[in-house]
Amino acid sequence: VGWQFSGNMESVWATGDVSATTESSNSGAVLAFAGGLIGYSQSGSVSSSFASGSVSALASSGAFANAGGLIGQHQSGTVEKSYAAGRVTAEAILGLAYAGGLIGDQANGTVENTYSMGNVLASGSGIAGDAYVGGLFGRINGGVVRQSYAYGEVSGDAGRHLYRGG
Numbered sequence: 001v002g003w004q005f006s007g008n009m010e011s012v013w014a015t016g017d018v019s020a021t022t023e024s025s026n027s028g029a030v031l032a033f034a035g036g037l038i039g040y041s042q043s044g045s046v047s048s049s050f051a052s053g054s055v056s057a058l059a060s061s062g063a064f065a066n067a068g069g070l071i072g073q074h075q076s077g078t079v080e081k082s083y084a085a086g087r088v089t090a091e092a093i094l095g096l097a098y099a100g101g102l103i104g105d106q107a108n109g110t111v112e113n114t115y116s117m118g119n120v121l122a123s124g125s126g127i128a129g130d131a132y133v134g135g136l137f138g139r140i141n142g143g144v145v146r147q148s149y150a151y152g153e154v155s156g157d158a159g160r161h162l163y164r165g166g
Contacts, residue, residue, distance in 0.1 A: 001039070002033075003033075003039060003040045004040070004041040005042050007044050008047075010046075010049070014050075016053045018034050020072070022065075030064070031064045032063065033104075045077050047081050052085040055086055057089075058091050058092075060094070061094050062094050066090065067089060069101045072104045074107070080112050097132065100133070100134050102114055106137055109142075111136075120138075125159050133155070135151070135152060136150045154166060
């Protein structure tokens, strides 16, 4: 699913590889969202689901790259009893890269009884390149996380700021 706006997903799975690539433009922020199951989820719910393919997002020249093993960007909503098991990579050239084993970037919402197992890499290259990388989440901006864990190698590099967690 590219974009989930509300609605419920229960007992669904995906096993294929996913990639998203974008280039900047003069019309404002450009975003690349890639998730093993959902690229961008807004106010929806996901339960008893999984994704096992590799996920990658690439953005150039000031754009944003969000990659998550299950969901690239999660805004509000609920994720429960779900997991991701693929390699996750986000790369931004002169931009922001968010990579999480489960969710690349979370803004609010609730995540519980979840896990990820797979290697995660984020790279923000250039003098304005930032990278946010973690075993479960690349970044969390609000919300609740309960009874969740990650297993896998977490690595990153950045031209400006690197934020890395297990």
